[in-house]
Amino acid sequence: RSRVAPRRGARAARAVSPRADAAPTSATPPSRRAALGTCVAAALAALSPPSFAAGAAGDWSSPGLGVVPDKEAEYLRTPLGVVYEQINDGVGEPAKPGDVAVFHWILRRANGYFIYGSIDCGIGCGNGDPDEFVLGPKGTLIPGLDDVLTGMRPGEKRRALVPPELGYVKKGAAPQPPEFGQKRQVETHASEPLVFEVKLIKTRPGRA
DSSP states (O other), rough: OEEEEOOGGGGGOOOOOOOOOOOOOTOOOOOHHHHHHHHHHHHHHSSSSSGGGOOOOOTSSSOOOOTTSSSSSOOOEEEEEOOOEEEEESSSSSTTTTTTEEEEEEEEETOOOEEEEEESOOOHHHHHHEEEEETTTTTTBHHHHHHHHHTTTTEEEEEEEEOGSSSOOTOOBOOOOHHHHHHHHHTTTTTEEEEEEEEEEEEEEOOO
């Protein structure tokens, strides 16, 4: 994993998202929503090619996996070139190709608009059960997310900007939201960079 030297102003990109188990709240001031979306999306986009630049701030008041408040924003790059923010560190053995990764994930457009979350957070979210997929060439995950999860340790959280060529290139590629409308959103925005927030719960050996 290569480190990415933040551009000027990138340090200011550190933002605090709601906890993973927090439900959406209308009490969040609109200005804070806009600032959160601008900081996170712009920071990741600034470290990626210009074509991945984020647009409007979007609505970042919807649930996230949460940033550790006292941790400096740290930006790294995967072997395939996906830029991600290291939110916190995990413990244990890193995930490797062939492992089954059990993880929570939240999907947004690059402008912050929420598409789906596996966490139990109300409308547009799952029932709180994590998803699990095999890592590596035998798996069905989109390449960018597979690359981000590989090397993570249990408990670790990352936020990544996955470019379209490493995203939903193949129709029906995993992971997919359960509802038809959300699947249509994924299909509609497959040509855009997408923001994934992931938390690795655990890994287990895959089938030989």
